[in-house]
Amino acid sequence: MVDDAHLRLMERVFQALASTPRRKILAYLAHAELSAGDIAARFEMSKPAVSQHLSVLENAGLIASEKRGQYVFYRLLPDTLANVLNGYVQEVCPVSRPLKAESRTIAE
Amino acid sequence: MVDDAHLRLMERVFQALASTPRRKILAYLAHAELSAGDIAARFEMSKPAVSQHLSVLENAGLIASEKRGQYVFYRLLPDTLANVLNGYVQEVCPVSRPLKAESRTIAE
């Protein structure tokens, strides 16, 4: 049951990440909290299209929204991303590999 | 130029991972090298469908194939997965987070 929930979350996360605009949105939110309009302004596509991308990311637990007055602000939820991706790397890569990569990073 | 190639690879990797059957194939290959038929036998879908999934994974640099006699054997290329996912986590998550997760793992 719990594991099944985890699989469904993983499914939604990988689905969410399979889109260049959505990965771009996450990159923007890594540096600052932004309103829906701030985000839409950085893309060529229409506002509803961006709004839909934001829903996908929110349903995957990758971002959270908060309405303040007229605006809706979005912020990154870095734990979901880190947990799902690190978890998957460790599941697939014979343990030593990801650790080595991280050790290198830690060493820097 | 180099960075553009990196972005195209990332694009293909996330695209490849956005499919449950393909993530399952990677999990199988994490434990052993398998022939195309061995892999197809583990799924309900037709062999050509599995073959197409294998192409997607191979084009993303996540697996490699080698023909030996009548069979084509597939094996995981763990570096691509680890590099792309770790790289992305670090790009998006304010550095501390993935390191902490890995430190915990290393501590075990």
Next chain:
DNA sequence: TATTTAGTTAAGTAATTTCTTATTTACTTA
């Protein structure tokens, strides 16, 4: 209170993805 601004929801279309079956290629063995 009427208008403007920010954002989402709805409905429909275009593009892409994921399957299927049929065909083809390459190797093995009777």
Next chain:
DNA sequence: TAAGTAAATAAGAAATTACTTAACTAAATA
């Protein structure tokens, strides 16, 4: 060499995804 097995390619149907514009809701301001 003929027959059988393993796998990929081809062609097309069905399902999903990613957009568009139009309509709607909520908050701010004149």
